[in-house]
Structures are given as C-alpha cells and as structure tokens.
Amino acid sequence: MSTEQTDNRTYRVVRNDEEQYSIWWAERDLPAGWHAEGTEGSRELCLSHIAEIWTDMRPLSLRERMADAGAA
Template identity: 55%
Template structure:
C-alpha cells in the first residue's frame, strides 16, 4: 500500500486563485480547473500553503469586501 499523504507532500503544486480572490493549491501536472487561474507560486504542498498563509490575509470573498466597503 502506498502512503498517499507522503507522495502528495512531494508533488509539485501551484497556488490558484478565483475571481473572489480565494486561494487554493492544485497539482501542477493537472490542468487548472475552470474559474481558477495560477497565482504565480509553485512548489511543494507546504511551500504553497505557507505562501497562501502569508498572502491571503482576509478570508472574506471579494464581493463581500466590496459590498461592505460601499456602506
């Protein structure tokens, strides 16, 4: 049996972002899903998660931030 969590940690990932400025990671060898685009960061799983922690400082969707800003 293969330890998939270990192999997933070594898999190269990309950070992806959607139009609501929400971030996720995606395996680099797979096509980026519709509605998402690369955010410019690539690396192992942990490096990508660390990048997201550093750059995604407001978890609210973009549309909510904009709506609250108009009040």
C-alpha cells in the first residue's frame, strides 16, 4: 500500500505573510510565520484546495513591487 492510501492524518492549509501556501499536520503547532487558512481535511483535499486558490506563485512582496513599478 502506498503512503497516500494509509495516511489517515488530518491536515490543514497554512499560509505565510508572503501569501505562500502549504499543508501542515492539524495536530501539530504551526511553525513561526505560518497561519491556519481555515481548510482542514485529508492531504488530497488540502492540496486540491491550494491548487484552486494559489493561482499566482509570486510572493506578496514581489507582486507589490511589480505593481508599484507599473504605477510609476
């Protein structure tokens, strides 16, 4: 059996201040700089949710600098 078939852990979607996403085990404390996004469930569910919502992979600071440069 693969790990995915036997992984019964609950995960949560987390986001950092640069609006980058990842998953983290729900029962573990979040690492510094990461915040729960609100979605919890299977690994597959969380990764699918991230794929839907994280459409711009650029960090927030880069997007802001590019927007500022475009406005100048």
